[in-house]
Structure formats: C-alpha cells, structure tokens
Amino acid sequence: MSQLRKYYYGKYLRGILSAFDWAFVNIFFGITLAIYGTSGIPGQDLKLLWVVVNVSFLPVIIWTKRNRYALRAIHIDRVFLQSLSAAGVHALFFLSINAFLGIFNLSEAFYLTFYGMLLVVFALWSIIGHVLIKSVRRRGYNYIRVAIVGTNDTARRLYEEMLSDTGFGYRVLGFFDEACPASFAGNYCGDIDGLNDFVRTNRIDQIYFTVPGHDDMLRRVVKVADDNVAEFFYVPQISHYISRGFELHDIGSVPVLTIRRNPLKGAVNSVVKRSFDIVVSSLFLCVYPLIYIPIAIAIKLTSPGPVYFKQLRTGYKGQPFTCMKFRTMHVNSDADRAQATANDPRKTRLGDFLRRSSLDELPQFINVWKGDMSIVGPRPHMLKHTEDYSRLIDQYMVRHLIRPGITGWAQVNGYRGQTDELWKMEKRVQYDVWYIENWTLALDLKIMVRTLINAFMGEKNAF
Numbered sequence: 001m002s003q004l005r006k007y008y009y010g011k012y013l014r015g016i017l018s019a020f021d022w023a024f025v026n027i028f029f030g031i032t033l034a035i036y037g038t039s040g041i042p043g044q045d046l047k048l049l050w051v052v053v054n055v056s057f058l059p060v061i062i063w064t065k066r067n068r069y070a071l072r073a074i075h076i077d078r079v080f081l082q083s084l085s086a087a088g089v090h091a092l093f094f095l096s097i098n099a100f101l102g103i104f105n106l107s108e109a110f111y112l113t114f115y116g117m118l119l120v121v122f123a124l125w126s127i128i129g130h131v132l133i134k135s136v137r138r139r140g141y142n143y144i145r146v147a148i149v150g151t152n153d154t155a156r157r158l159y160e161e162m163l164s165d166t167g168f169g170y171r172v173l174g175f176f177d178e179a180c181p182a183s184f185a186g187n188y189c190g191d192i193d194g195l196n197d198f199v200r201t202n203r204i205d206q207i208y209f210t211v212p213g214h215d216d217m218l219r220r221v222v223k224v225a226d227d228n229v230a231e232f233f234y235v236p237q238i239s240h241y242i243s244r245g246f247e248l249h250d251i252g253s254v255p256v257l258t259i260r261r262n263p264l265k266g267a268v269n270s271v272v273k274r275s276f277d278i279v280v281s282s283l284f285l286c287v288y289p290l291i292y293i294p295i296a297i298a299i300k301l302t303s304p305g306p307v308y309f310k311q312l313r314t315g316y317k318g319q320p321f322t323c324m325k326f327r328t329m330h331v332n333s334d335a336d337r338a339q340a341t342a343n344d345p346r347k348t349r350l351g352d353f354l355r356r357s358s359l360d361e362l363p364q365f366i367n368v369w370k371g372d373m374s375i376v377g378p379r380p381h382m383l384k385h386t387e388d389y390s391r392l393i394d395q396y397m398v399r400h401l402i403r404p405g406i407t408g409w410a411q412v413n414g415y416r417g418q419t420d421e422l423w424k425m426e427k428r429v430q431y432d433v434w435y436i437e438n439w440t441l442a443l444d445l446k447i448m449v450r451t452l453i454n455a456f457m458g459e460k461n462a463f
Contacts, residue, residue: 083122150210377405409435
C-alpha cells in the first residue's frame with residue numbers, strides 16, 4: 001500500500017475514536033434511564049431528551065479532537081483531568097439546555113450516576129485510544145507529513161526528536177537548504193526552489209523552518225506553506241543546553257521566550273494550591289491532638305529532650321524558615337550538619353519507627369497552615385545542604401521557586417532519605433524541577449495518594 005493511501009485511511013482514526021465517545025454517551029445514558037426509569041417522562045419529551053443529550057455532545061467532539069487523544073505519554077492525572085473536562089463540557093451544555101427548556105425533571109442521583117459512569121469510561125477509553133493511536137502510527141498510518149527547511153544542528157536535533165518515538169506520528173519526508181553538509185543523514189532534496197512542488201506532490205502537512213537570519217528565504221517558505229495550506233513552524237536557534245519547555249510572551253510588539261514554565265506563577269493556580277493547603281491542613285490540625293498526645297508521651301518516655309525538633313531550612317525563594325518535626329534523635333550537636341543514615345546511632349528506637357512511617361513529618365502541617373510550606377512540593381533542605389549543593393548542581397536553586405512540601409514528586413519516585421552520592425541529589429533536583437514546570441492539582445492529589453501508599457507499605461530509604 002502506498003504511503004499516501006496509508007495516510008488517507010489513517011487520518012480518520014481520531015474521528016473513529018470520537019464516534020466511540022458518542023456511542024458511550026448514548027449507551028450509558030440509556031443505562032441510567034433503565035436504572036431510574038422513564039415513567040415520569042412523556043414519550044415526546046423522552047425523544048427530545050435524547051436529542052438534547054446528543055446535541056450536548058457536539059462541543060465534546062470539538063474539544064476531544066484538540067486534546068484528549070493528543071497525549072504523547074500516559075499520565076493518569078492528565079488522563080483524569082482530560083476525561084473530567086470532557087464529561088464536564090457535556091454536563092455544562094446538557095444542564096444549560098435542560099434549564100432553558102425546563103421540561104426534564106431528572107434527579108440529582110440521575111446526573112451523578114450518568115456522569116460518574118461517563119467519567120470512568122472516558123478515562124479508560126482515553127488510555128485505550130492513546131495506545132491504539134501509537135500502535136497504528138507504528139504501522140505507518142495516521143502520521144503527520146513533514147518537510148524541514150535547514151540542515152544545521154537545530155534541524156538535526158528536531159529530526160532526532162521527531163524520530164525518537166514513532167508513536168509521535170511524524171514522518172519527515174525531506175530537507176531543503178542552500179547546501180547540505182557531507183555528514184548529513186537526512187533525505188536532502190535540494191534548495192527551496194523545489195520546495196513548492198515537493199509540498200504539493202507529497203501532500204506535506206507541516207513545514208519547519210530552522211535557518212536563522214534568512215528573511216528572504218523565510219518569506220518564500222511561508223508563502224509555500226500558505227499556498228499549499230500547510231502549517232508553518234519557526235524553530236528558533238536555541239542552545240541544546242537549554243532543553244526544556246518554553247513560554248512565549250511579548251514586550252510591546254517584541255516576542256520573548258521564557259525558558260521555564262511555572263504554572264504557579266498564575267494567580268488562579270496559586271490561589272487554588274494555597275486554598276487547598278489551607279483546607280487540608282486545617283482539617284488535619286483539628287484531629288492533630290489525637291496524634292500528638294501519644295507520640296509526645298512516647299518521645300518523652302524514651303529519651304530526654306523536646307517533643308519537636310525545629311530546624312532552619314531553605315524555603316520559598318531561598319528564604320530560611322523554621323521547619324518542625326517530631327524529634328527522632330537524641331539531642332546532638334550535628335543535627336544541622338549531618339544527614340541521618342541507615343544505622344545512625346543518634347536515632348532513638350521510637351525515632352526509627354517514626355521516620356520509617358513518616359509520622360515524624362506530621363507537625364509540618366503547622367508549617368503548611370502558616371504558609372511556610374505546601375502539602376506537596378520539593379522537600380526543604382537544611383541550610384548547609386543548600387549552600388553546598390547550590391555550588392555543585394545546576395538548577396538546584398530552581399527548587400525554591402515554589403513553597404517546599406511535606407512530600408514531593410522526587411520522594412514518591414524513590415529519591416528520599418540520605419543523599420550520600422551526588423547523583424542522588426541531582427535526580428532529586430531533576431524531579432523537583434519537573435514538578436514545578438508541570439504542576440496541576442491532580443498531580444498533587446496523585447502524589448498524596450502515592451505517599452500514603454508508601455507510608456503504609458514502608459520505604460527502604462526512610463531513615
């Protein structure tokens with residue numbers, strides 16, 4: 001089968017997946033009607049109700065084509081958010097139309113059952129659809145046909161990224177430039193004089209321009225893209241040492257790029273995260289005395305010294321704050337310099353249990369309530385570690401762009417406890433920076449659930 005015919009048949013795949021979404025809406029709406037009965041709905045109104053259900057699905061189709069099946073990797077929190085949004089879009093239009101017509105008397109239980117089932121099936125189908133798309137693309141269907149202008153290092157890096165996973169769906173068919181290095185491995189097709197015919201003949205979907213400082217060439221390539229209804233992308237010359245997501249801003253009419261996403265810089269996200277911290281910490285502190293009293297008595301009976309261990313640690317934007325924990329060690333002079341080790345003689349027997357169960361961290365809900373910390377975020381380090389590691393590890397101080405957390409993305413991925421080798425702290429920093437750049441409330445919930453699971457199962461690095 002020719003490549004063009006493979007593309008022709010593959011391009012309908014997302015439409016097929018959306019058709020299944022539509023079928024699920026109708027199937028589960030019918031199931032919900034069967035559960036609650038239709039005796040109170042006249043026959044004519046019942047037909048209209050089905051029409052409203054299907055009309056409300058039209059905005060979901062538009063939204064789904066742009067988002068749900070565009071995921072390149074399966075992250076459960078993102079799948080859940082995408083599915084919640086799809087069900088929410090349908091609910092918004094369905095309830096709005098229902099309120100406008102005012103003829104359908106459906107109970108709250110009806111809506112909860114219907115949209116609860118819809119949320120679950122949308123999430124499952126998102127995962128199945130994602131796997132299906134990647135499988136189909138690996139067989140040569142449903143791909144994006146690409147031409148790249150340029151044979152420089154930027155073009156090579158772009159080409160390598162596009163080929164790094166065939167599930168991405170890119171098929172680079174040719175490169176165009178004024179000249180081609182002898183070592184270039186791609187399919188060089190000549191200078192841009194032949195680009196227009198190549199784009200038309202091969203039905204190119206996207207053109208990527210990677211050549212800096214060639215305004216006349218840029219103008220001609222943009223015209224080729226416009227004339228052939230192909231998408232045009234300008235790829236800036238950026239050092240490979242800066243390999244993270246960018247955000248585009250502008251100062252007047254001048255576009256500028258920031259090299260780091262920080263969703264929590266936005267006022268809405270910041271308020272959502274802080275509100276969540278206040279609500280959860282307030283609820284926890286209501287029952288905290290029930291936990292504090294037995295642990296405090298046990299600490300006092302097993303070793304002399306205070307119940308709490310208070311230590312200055314590095315917080316938001318590098319400012320120190322007093323971090324609170326249940327004391328797990330005998331009072332010693334090395335507490336602010338040396339990390340705990342697996343068989344640390346400074347630990348008490350009770351302290352060893354508190355550390356392994358993570359119960360020693362519970363007083364930090366007081367820090368959360370005060371605003372020094374968040375429930376989820378990079379773990380705060382002692383001041384000496386901040387001083388030492390900030391000189392040794394790139395991006396170390398980036399961890400402090402947000403409030404530190406009781407638990408974090410690095411911790412639930414196994415990077416907690418002693419950092420006796422530099423690479424361990426480097427991995428912790430890597431995970432912390434990823435968390436900062438990809439924060440969502442759903443990700444926080446995911447980390448909290450995994451923290452609870454790890455606490456019950458026990459963690460080998462918790463000492």
